[in-house]
Amino acid sequence: MKNSRLRITIENPCNKIDWTSMSDYERGKFCSICSRGVVDFSKMTDGEIVNYLNRSEEAICARLNKSQMNRVLEINKPNKINHWNKIAATFALMTFTTVASANNVLDNGLKMELSINESIEDKKKYIVKNQSNDSIPKIIKGKVIEEGWDHPVQTTVFVMGTKIKVETDSLGNFEILIPKKYRKEEITLVVESTGVEGDTVLTLNVSELPKDEVIITKKPMAIGEVIRIRWWQFWK
Numbered sequence: 001m002k003n004s005r006l007r008i009t010i011e012n013p014c015n016k017i018d019w020t021s022m023s024d025y026e027r028g029k030f031c032s033i034c035s036r037g038v039v040d041f042s043k044m045t046d047g048e049i050v051n052y053l054n055r056s057e058e059a060i061c062a063r064l065n066k067s068q069m070n071r072v073l074e075i076n077k078p079n080k081i082n083h084w085n086k087i088a089a090t091f092a093l094m095t096f097t098t099v100a101s102a103n104n105v106l107d108n109g110l111k112m113e114l115s116i117n118e119s120i121e122d123k124k125k126y127i128v129k130n131q132s133n134d135s136i137p138k139i140i141k142g143k144v145i146e147e148g149w150d151h152p153v154q155t156t157v158f159v160m161g162t163k164i165k166v167e168t169d170s171l172g173n174f175e176i177l178i179p180k181k182y183r184k185e186e187i188t189l190v191v192e193s194t195g196v197e198g199d200t201v202l203t204l205n206v207s208e209l210p211k212d213e214v215i216i217t218k219k220p221m222a223i224g225e226v227i228r229i230r231w232w233q234f235w236k
Contacts, residue, residue, distance in 0.1 A: 007229040009069045013222045046073040063223045066193050138178040142214030144168050160188040191218050
């Protein structure tokens with residue numbers, strides 16, 4: 001029986017050659033130093049990785065994200081919704097729609113009453129109050145790419161010393177809104193590691209904001225021989 005529960009890692013990342021200098025190869029690149037193919041696991045789903053490893057017990061070199069290592073690879077199973085679940089879902093939707101419609105009628109009535117009774121001064125106070133929100137338009141827009149070949153990186157970008165955190169999209173883009181209460185003169189952006197290369201740090205001056213087209217270049221992902229950890233080895 002093939003293994004469906006695996007953990008993988010790279011214990012000794014290779015520093016002999018970088019990814020961009022390798023020639024294209026099936027499902028990855030070809031390493032001229034080791035004369036072997038390097039599979040790009042970073043573009044595969046967990047299920048694809050497990051299937052690939054199950055097809056061969058030979059040593060495999062691969063390129064991995066940090067998020068793919070040292071965890072159980074998840075294989076998505078199709079959701080099975082039986083007849084009664086469908087009926088329950090339909091009933092819940094009908095109930096929600098009825099309640100939402102009733103609330104909408106009440107809400108519209110309340111809004112109409114407020115618009116009649118509300119004075120101009122009250123409206124001014126409301127506007128001023130809502131304009132004093134914690135956030136101001138000090139925005140940082142940028143992109144995270146991998147060093148050497150401008151490949152977009154999906155990772156987390158956060159502001160050091162705060163809880164401000166965003167995820168990059170599939171193109172490596174991110175957008176961070178700095179709150180008004182941020183009092184420091186500098187902002188330190190941290191791009192979380194996606195391999196074993198360590199985090200990447202970039203410092204900006206608050207006075208420069210808003211700032212568009214910030215490019216953050218991070219070091220390449222981990223490349224090396226994949227170590228397979230079977231389910232019976234998880235507790236060792």
